[in-house]
Structures are given as C-alpha cells and as structure tokens.
Amino acid sequence: MSQGGISTGSSRFFLAAQRSLRSQEGIVLILAAAAFTVFSFLLPSFLSAGNLIALVRSVSILGILALGMALVVIARGIDVSMIATMVVSVAWAFVLARTGYSFNAALLIGCLFALTAGLGIGLLIAYGEVAPIFATLAAGSVIYGLGRTFFFQLEMQNVPPGNEWFAEIGRASFLGLPITIVAFAILCLLLHGVLTRTRFGWQLYAMGSNPAAARTTGAPMRPMIIAQYMISAVVAYLAGLILASSASAINARLFNSTMIYDILLVVVLGGIGLNGGNGRVRNVILGTVFVGILLNGMTILNIDYTVQNLVKGLVLLLAIIADSVVNPRDEQTSQQGDL
Numbered sequence: 001m002s003q004g005g006i007s008t009g010s011s012r013f014f015l016a017a018q019r020s021l022r023s024q025e026g027i028v029l030i031l032a033a034a035a036f037t038v039f040s041f042l043l044p045s046f047l048s049a050g051n052l053i054a055l056v057r058s059v060s061i062l063g064i065l066a067l068g069m070a071l072v073v074i075a076r077g078i079d080v081s082m083i084a085t086m087v088v089s090v091a092w093a094f095v096l097a098r099t100g101y102s103f104n105a106a107l108l109i110g111c112l113f114a115l116t117a118g119l120g121i122g123l124l125i126a127y128g129e130v131a132p133i134f135a136t137l138a139a140g141s142v143i144y145g146l147g148r149t150f151f152f153q154l155e156m157q158n159v160p161p162g163n164e165w166f167a168e169i170g171r172a173s174f175l176g177l178p179i180t181i182v183a184f185a186i187l188c189l190l191l192h193g194v195l196t197r198t199r200f201g202w203q204l205y206a207m208g209s210n211p212a213a214a215r216t217t218g219a220p221m222r223p224m225i226i227a228q229y230m231i232s233a234v235v236a237y238l239a240g241l242i243l244a245s246s247a248s249a250i251n252a253r254l255f256n257s258t259m260i261y262d263i264l265l266v267v268v269l270g271g272i273g274l275n276g277g278n279g280r281v282r283n284v285i286l287g288t289v290f291v292g293i294l295l296n297g298m299t300i301l302n303i304d305y306t307v308q309n310l311v312k313g314l315v316l317l318l319a320i321i322a323d324s325v326v327n328p329r330d331e332q333t334s335q336q337g338d339l
Contacts, residue, residue, distance in 0.1 A: 025271035025283060027322070032290040039297040046300060053178065059292035060180040061243050062259075066266040066284045067191050068235030072228050073267055074195070076208040076276030077132040079229060081121060081140035082236040083260050088147030089114040089233075090240035090250045095152045097160040106160075111237055117143055118233030122226030144255045155252040159244060170245030183242055184288075187235070192281040204228065208276025258309055265312060266291050268319040 039046045065082055072079045093110030097103045117139070124135045159167050172179045195201035203224060206214035215221050244250040270287025272279030294315070298308050 025286060028269055028271060028286055028290055032286070032293060035290070035293045035297065039293065039300075043297065043300050046297065051296070051300075053181075055292050055296040056289075057178045057180050059288050059295065060178075060184040061239050061246075062262055062266060062291065063184045063284060063288035064187055064239040064242065065236060065259075065263045066270075066288060067187055067281070068232040068239075069263050069267050070272050070279060070281075070284050071191065071195075071204070071235075072132075072232050073272055073274060074208050074276060074279050075204045075224070075228055076211065077125070077225070077228065078274070079121070079136045079232045080133065080260050081117070081136040081143060082232060082263065083255050083257075084140035084143040084147075085114050085117045085233045086236040086240035086243075087250055087252045087254050088143050088151065089117070089237045090244050091157040091252055092147060092151040094157040094160055094244070094250065097163070103160060103163050103166070107241070111234065114233040114237035115230055118230035119226060121233075122229035125229070126222035126225040140255075144252075148252065152252070156249055157252070158249040166245055167248045170242065170247070180242055180246060183238075187238075188281050188285060195281065200224070200227070205277055208278070210277070258312065261316060262291065262312065265316045265319065268316065274320070 045051055065086075068082060069079060089110040092113060093106045096109055097106035101109070121135055121139045124130050124139070125132050128135070169179055174182045195204065203214065203219045206217070206219055207221065207224065211221070240250060266284060266287035267279075268274060268287075269290060270279075270283035270285070272283045272287075291312075294311070295308070298311065303311075
C-alpha cells in the first residue's frame with residue numbers, strides 16, 4: 001500500500017475514534033476505564049483475580065435483567081415490572097415444589113406464570129393503549145400483591161430440599177468461569193443474534209425509530225409489543241432462577257429494593273436511548289461493567305448503602321440528561337408523551 005493510502009486509512013481510523021469518544025458510549029467507556037484505574041490504585045485487592053471474577057459475577061444477574069429491559073427499550077417501551085415477575089414466579093415455583101409438585105413441574109408452572117404476566121402487560125399496552133411506564137408500574141404492584149396474598153407468605157423462599165443439583169448449578173463453573181457469567185455471555189450472544197439477524201429484531205428497531213412508519217410498512221405492531229414483554233418476563237424468570245441457584249433461595253424483598261433502578265442505570269448508562277430505535281448488546285455489556293466497577297469499588301471502600309444509592313441516583317440522572325441531549329425527543333415522541 002502506498003504512503004498516501006496508509007495516511008488516508010489512519011486519518012479515517014482517528015476520525016472514527018474521535019466520533020466514538022464523543023458519543024455517550026465513548027464517554028462511558030472512558031469513565032469506566034478511569035474508575036477502574038482509580039480503584040486499582042486506591043484498593044490493593046481490587047485487581048486480584050478473585051475480586052475481578054467476583055465483580056463480574058455479582059453484576060451478571062443485573063446484566064441478564066438489563067438484556068430483557070434493553071429489548072423493550074429499543075422498541076420504545078419500558079418494563080419496571082421485571083423484579084416483581086422474577087421474585088413471584090420463582091418463589092411460587094419453590095412453594096409448589098414443597099406442596100407435592102415435582103420440582104420440574106413447579107419450575108414449568110413458574111415459567112408459565114411469568115409468560116402470563118408478560119402476556120397481560122403486553123395486551124394492556126398493545127390493545128389498551130396504556131403508556132408502558134404506567135402499565136408496568138401498576139402490573140408490578142399487582143403481580144407482587146398476588147404473590148404475597150395467594151402464593152406465599154414468607155419473603156425468603158429457599159430451594160426445596162432434595163434438589164441440591166439445582167443449588168450446585170449456581171456454584172458451578174465452566175472453563176474456570178462461574179456459571180452466572182457463562183449464562184450472561186450466552187444470553188448476550190442470543191440477543192445479539194435476534195437483534196441483528198432476524199426480522200423480529202429489525203422490526204423492533206423500526207418500531208423504536210418510527211412507529212408510524214413501521215406500522216405503514218406492515219409491521220405487526222400489537223403482536224410484537226406482546227412478544228417483547230413476554231420475552232422480558234421470561235428473561236426475568238431465568239435471572240431469578242440463576243440468582244436463586246447461586247444463593248440457594250429467592251428473597252421477595254428484592255421487589256422493594258433499588259434493583260429496577262440499577263437495571264435502568266445499566267441500560268441508559270450503556271448508551272441505549274430511552275426514545276427507542278438504537279442500542280446494541282455491547283451497550284448492555286458496557287453499562288454492566290461500569291456499574292459493576294462502581295458498586296464493587298464503593299463496597300470495598302465500605303461506603304454506606306444510603307450513600308451508594310445517592311451516587312447511583314446521581315449517575316442515573318446524569319445518564320438520562322446525557323441521553324436527552326444525544327437522543328433528543330422527536331416530534332412523534334413529543335405527541336405520544338413519555339414512555
């Protein structure tokens with residue numbers, strides 16, 4: 001190659017790098033690298049192999065849930081009922097397994113409950129035309145209320161006795177990596193394939209970018225809305241099973257925790273715009289890694305939990321502001337109102 005060709009190629013590379021660094025994704029990447037460097041100097045144990053594996057393992061569940069949320073957000077929706085679906089479906093499955101059902105049948109019933117919850121939410125949004133934020137917020141309270149009233153009384157539901165194999169899954173490893181990390185990686189590959197290789201994925205982006213145009217071109221809008229919330233519910237159920245397998249129990253108190261805000265933090269911070277139509281799996285991975293570094297560093301520094309929530313809240317607020325600047329509301333979004 002001639003010197004002119006090499007120079008032109010280098011110029012294009014640096015221009016692309018500059019554009020990337022000016023994007024929200026590039027800024028978050030820089031912040032993640034900066035946080036990693038600072039914690040490495042401040043905390044001698046931060047760079048240990050054990051701590052780094054524990055870091056990724058601790059946020060893998062968050063990353064899995066964020067994958068389900070990302071699928072919905074790309075299509076201009078939101079699902080704040082995920083934690084309710086997760087804890088109720090898994091806790092009820094454990095209760096059923098202790099009351100005479102086989103463990104496999106109980107797990108299947110729990111999955112069917114999650115699918116039904118997603119179906120109900122999807123119908124409410126697709127046919128009732130209720131705004132996703134209000135539909136999922138109300139549905140989350142209804143799902144949790146049903147669970148605590150009719151399905152189980154104790155907030156902590158342990159893995160039913162005689163199913164040690166299930167608890168072992170959460171402590172198992174594959175090629176030296178904890179199974180939670182492996183599960184997160186597999187789901188990342190699956191979602192990447194769905195978004196980039198299937199008509200369903202392309203139509204999700206079309207719905208998020210311009211719902212009116214997507215409808216005009218023949219996209220089955222209502223069935224797709226239902227499908228995305230059912231997928232989100234199943235992802236929440238799978239995340240709950242992995243979490244329960246790792247901890248040998250599921251705690252319904254997670255519904256009242258800040259976990260749903262942590263999921264939104266991962267999604268928005270990673271660069272998936274709340275106005276829909278953009279975002280990739282790599283954005284979820286980036287957001288998960290950054291949030292993991294932040295939480296791990298604050299935990300090792302023994303920062304008070306309330307202060308940690310304050311920091312996360314401020315970061316989420318800044319991320320939403322950055323998202324509104326990078327992805328401004330278009331005319332159609334303004335007419336439709338917020339998510």
